[in-house]
Amino acid sequence: MRHITKVLVVGAARLLGDIGDITRFGSRAHFASFNGTAPIDASSGDQNRHRLSRAGNRRINRVLHIMAVVQLRHDTEGRAYFRRKLAAGKTPMEAMRALKRRLSDVVYKQMTADAKRLQTGPGGHAGATLQSSAADPIPIAGTSDKSLPGPAEPQPRTPLKINS
Template structure:
């Protein structure tokens, strides 16, 4: 909950999604796929694009979207990133997809550490 935009509901949702077995999440890309934020190729002809993975937990995906939305409105670094990507002619949805993937990458080690620490406390 120390990360910008992560409140109790978002933290609880992501911890529930990660589950009680952090060993099954070997790397952050598996956590991203579990949350439904891993990019899928959606290119057509000369246009190279990615789209959001529709698999995974919709609740976790919504939690990451909430964090991305909060950061897009209040975090200076994210606002700067959004402006840069807008100049690169990306849509708001594409920018949010990129942000959700970045946030999943950022939160993955924190979630695994929290799950590991809580497991040691319980045993």
């Protein structure tokens, strides 16, 4: 159980670190293209197929892959989605690609919702304003009447004891 928690924390940290500001992606399709889960058309004749892209951020793609594998190991919505894709005639690889894309969309949706909730102000800090928080709009610093101390006086050193 501790190993699973560590994997989840590391995966979340990887997503946050590599993605950064989610608002730089205009849509979930743009985000999917960035992380390599956007499908590439591999159709031929009457066969309409898509394959997994090898482009994009491979570290984020790996986190999404681990998320997909965990979804398949447990009775989750992801496993039900995967099974529906298999029942629709997709190969296991195509169903996995579709699940990873769906998880990419979930990550995008959650991160954009979090970004809207935590609107940042100037300097990238939530709640920051251009107004000073000082009580007086123009703080005045007065000079001290006391003079500054002079140069430091030399201090005697403690002699070292040498054991012989």
